[in-house]
Amino acid sequence: MDFFNYVMVLASVIVGLAVTHLLQGVARFIQHPDREKLYWVHLLWVGTIFLNALLLWWWEFKLALMAHWTFELYLFVIGFAVMLYMICAVLMPSDLGHYKSYRAYYYSRRRWLLGLILVFGLMDFADSAVKGVAHLASLGWIYLSFVAMRPLLLLAAIKSRNEKLHGAVAIIVAGQLLTMAFLNFRTMQ
Template sequence: MDKFAHIRMILGFILSLSIAHLLRGVTKFIVHPTKSRPYWIHLLWALYIFLALVYFWWWEYRLSQLHEWTFAAYSLVIFYIVLYYIICFLLFPEDLSEYEGYKDYFFARKQWFYGMLGATFLVDMADTFLKGEAYFDRLGPEYPIRVAAHFLLCMVAIRVKNERFHGGLVILFLLYNISWILRNYFVE
């Protein structure tokens, strides 16, 4: 078995757990509709993370072109997907009894959520460098601006308590991510 096949299996396991955790969290609203009320911002972040996970699996295919795998590269990619798993768990904890619902929970734990989400953008930059200079250049000048803007917005979101800001932010992230995927991966 080559190294990438082995690494892809581990990535797939953690990614599968992440998606399963998100789906389990969302289906709880169907199975137990009166137990916890959904919160629209929280649900949109769950949708954003689901889309990011699907996108993650797609763009990690480019790692198959990496000629030399090192433990550092392996560790970076594993760390990257582990960040997503943590985000999924932060979105849907096992117990909400300390909180009045998902809205209360989201704002109580937004520092962790946005901190981890912000970290994914920084790790994404390192991951992109792993795929080579040609791949990085192909993404154009928008890519580093995208990474910096998303990271900075996550850092601002840690401090802001305004619900409209958080609602606007998740809508902006969703629309931009969809646009990015369509412009960069549906034109090949």
């Protein structure tokens, strides 16, 4: 087994746990539809982060081309997966506790959730840079505009409780992910 496969086994387990966490939450919605009131912005983020988890496995394949692995790169890849798990854990609580709805929970945890998503986005840029200047350049100006725009959107949403802004940010981030997936990650080389 080469080192890439060795590292990706652990990262894949962590990402798999993140996906499992989200799917268990969605299953609870289906099993007990009247237990807690759902919230459309929260559901948008659930879908967006699920998509992000699927794409993480896909875009990390480029790391197979890394000829020289360092301990720092190993920690970074594992940290990237851990960050995704933490986003899923904050996004999909196992119990709402004293919150009466997912809307109340979402707005009470928005700073944590969107802050983690912001850090994850910065880690994504670092991940793209680690893969080399040629890889970063191949992603094009669209990716760089997304990298510049996303933190501004997330910071605005962190500071605001405006429902339309939160919905728009979730839709824009999902759109950015889908755009990048179809423009740059359609095939493995």
